[in-house]
């Protein structure tokens with residue numbers, strides 16, 4: 409039996425399926441693998457099922473390598489240096505599609521919560537400070553009919569766009585790195601700053617890492633409307649977090665909804681102190697059947713590798 413390292417606890421059904429087929433070591437820590445631990449995993453196991461936060465940097469691939477496949481649990485693989493993996497003969501796969509609807513749903517959760525001040529309202533009630541319904545209390549941004557601007561019109565971006573368009577009558581604008589045709593009435597905008605300026609609500613759905621680190625900087629945020637709401641469901645490093653905090657503190661934008669942060673699980677105190685920000689602990693795919701589908705997809709890629717077949721979701 410091949411030796412498989414699973415770097416984080418997974419749903420029972422996925423673990424049972426993995427154990428039926430492989431000699432499984434399950435790591436139960438919640439923190440990701442350090443670079444040294446990632447290097448040791450590549451040295452000691454035939455296959456690894458890693459996830460976000462694990463340190464598969466170029467340095468991790470410089471030692472002895474026994475591992476033949478890294479089957480990532482998640483669609484985002486910015487924690488894996490894929491070029492270094494390829495050079496070391498390690499195949500990489502991910503879990504596209506399995507994550508799309510759930511992550512888009514969290515995007516809508518953040519749009520609605522940030523616009524309608526849901527977090528702030530809940531804190532008020534829990535603190536026993538609600539004095540009763542009033543026509544002028546806690547007025548937020550009306551979502552229906554507002555223009556949404558999607559940055560990165562891939563699988564998740566399109567799923568967010570469809571929900572906005574058909575659920576909330578929202579005109580959809582999008583900015584994609586390459587020209588992108590989509591099967592819905594949405595308009596592609598040629599410049600990131602034009603998109604930031606034209607939309608009422610911005611949703612970021614690009615991959616993290618590489619050239620996308622710092623894509624949304626102070627200048628991009630400054631292009632937004634003062635009434636604008638900024639939502640990030642992609643990766644924290646895509647946004648200059650200090651610039652975002654400054655924009656929120658100055659009232660340069662109206663609010664934000666964030667599922668991801670630059671240095672997870674660290675969330676800056678300055679961000680946590682802001683009433684006009686809705687903060688979630690990277691909940692995009694946090695539903696049992698979604699996590700089961702992701703785990704089974706990762707496992708199917710390891711089985712394909714074990715049987716000498718092409719990886720179905722090769723990166």
Ligand SMILES: NC(=O)C1=CN([C@@H]2O[C@H](COP(=O)(O)OP(=O)(O)OC[C@H]3O[C@@H](n4cnc5c(N)ncnc54)[C@H](O)[C@@H]3O)[C@@H](O)[C@H]2O)C=CC1
Nearest residue numbers: 484507511560561562563564584585614615641642692693
């Ligand atoms: N919050 C969460 O729990 C989750 C977050 N994610 C994140 O969402 C990301 C997107 O996932 P998918 O939609 O499946 O990927 P995808 O590959 O289908 O879509 C990404 C899109 O972004 C575009 N793009 C890339 N760089 C760009 C740039 N600089 N400017 C404009 N467009 C750019 C690509 O051309 C592509 O259309 C993942 O890489 C992951 O980091 C994914 C799942 C869950």
Ligand SMILES: O=C(O)C(=O)CO
Nearest residue numbers: 481482483484507693
């Ligand atoms: O799939 C991903 O990239 C995530 O962030 C977690 O599901």
